[in-house]
Amino acid sequence: MGPHVLWLAEWLSQQLELRAGMRVLDLGCGRATSSIFLAKEFGVTVWAADLWIKPTENRVRIEQAGLSDSVFPLSAEAHALPFADAEFDAIVSFDAYHYFGTDDLYLGYLSRFVKPGGRLGIVVPGVREELAEFPPPHLAPYWVSDFCSLHSPGWWRRHWEKTGLLEIEVADALAEGWKLWLEWNELCDEFGRRDLAPLARREAQMLRVDGGRTFGFTRLVARRRAE
Numbered sequence: 001m002g003p004h005v006l007w008l009a010e011w012l013s014q015q016l017e018l019r020a021g022m023r024v025l026d027l028g029c030g031r032a033t034s035s036i037f038l039a040k041e042f043g044v045t046v047w048a049a050d051l052w053i054k055p056t057e058n059r060v061r062i063e064q065a066g067l068s069d070s071v072f073p074l075s076a077e078a079h080a081l082p083f084a085d086a087e088f089d090a091i092v093s094f095d096a097y098h099y100f101g102t103d104d105l106y107l108g109y110l111s112r113f114v115k116p117g118g119r120l121g122i123v124v125p126g127v128r129e130e131l132a133e134f135p136p137p138h139l140a141p142y143w144v145s146d147f148c149s150l151h152s153p154g155w156w157r158r159h160w161e162k163t164g165l166l167e168i169e170v171a172d173a174l175a176e177g178w179k180l181w182l183e184w185n186e187l188c189d190e191f192g193r194r195d196l197a198p199l200a201r202r203e204a205q206m207l208r209v210d211g212g213r214t215f216g217f218t219r220l221v222a223r224r225r226a227e
């Protein structure tokens, strides 16, 4: 649904070890593309949870991939998850965590679902450094209010670290990430839904003007401390 989820999933899995048989929550999975990828690539069992995309739609995709026994779609709101404490070996989230995870108290809620010693990993669109002015002048024509949820690796590190619940293992930016984001918009403009093409074109123009000064992708991997 966003700048390509498989690129983001591949990047995260370079730092977050997944082994066959692990129980993984893919939170904000959208169309469950990443859930299918992780189950296929690593042999993990995935709970594919999302708010906007209904599980019936995702089930069709999962069945077509032959993964009905290892990817379970469900409808879930990130603040009301239907799981037991310590149910997962890992929780991952791609291009979604910034919609619900910038609240200071959210990590305390979510981390209870990971086993002690288990990992949380996210990739979100972000900014290289926290912005000193809003919007930066060169981005003024393109600015939308939702950009306020985009943060730097340093901001995310502190946001998670200050809870004391997790040991941060990685907080970094994807090298030249803005170029992947741009490529995604160019592809959407050329091959995607016609009604969304103007939006893709505008975002592509914004990313070209920015040239990597501001936007990119942020990755975080952290381990839940033993209790």
Ligand SMILES: C[S@@+](CC[C@H](N)C(=O)[O-])C[C@H]1O[C@@H](n2cnc3c(N)ncnc32)[C@H](O)[C@@H]1O
Binding pocket: 001, 002, 004, 005, 027, 028, 029, 030, 031, 033, 034, 049, 050, 051, 052, 053, 076, 077, 078, 079, 093, 094, 095, 096, 099, 100
């Ligand atoms: C930009 S889409 C990304 C979807 C998918 N991870 C991908 O990269 O293709 C953001 C996703 O976050 C999910 N989301 C947003 N707010 C949520 C919430 N409060 N609880 C659960 N999911 C949420 C939406 O349902 C949506 O599918």
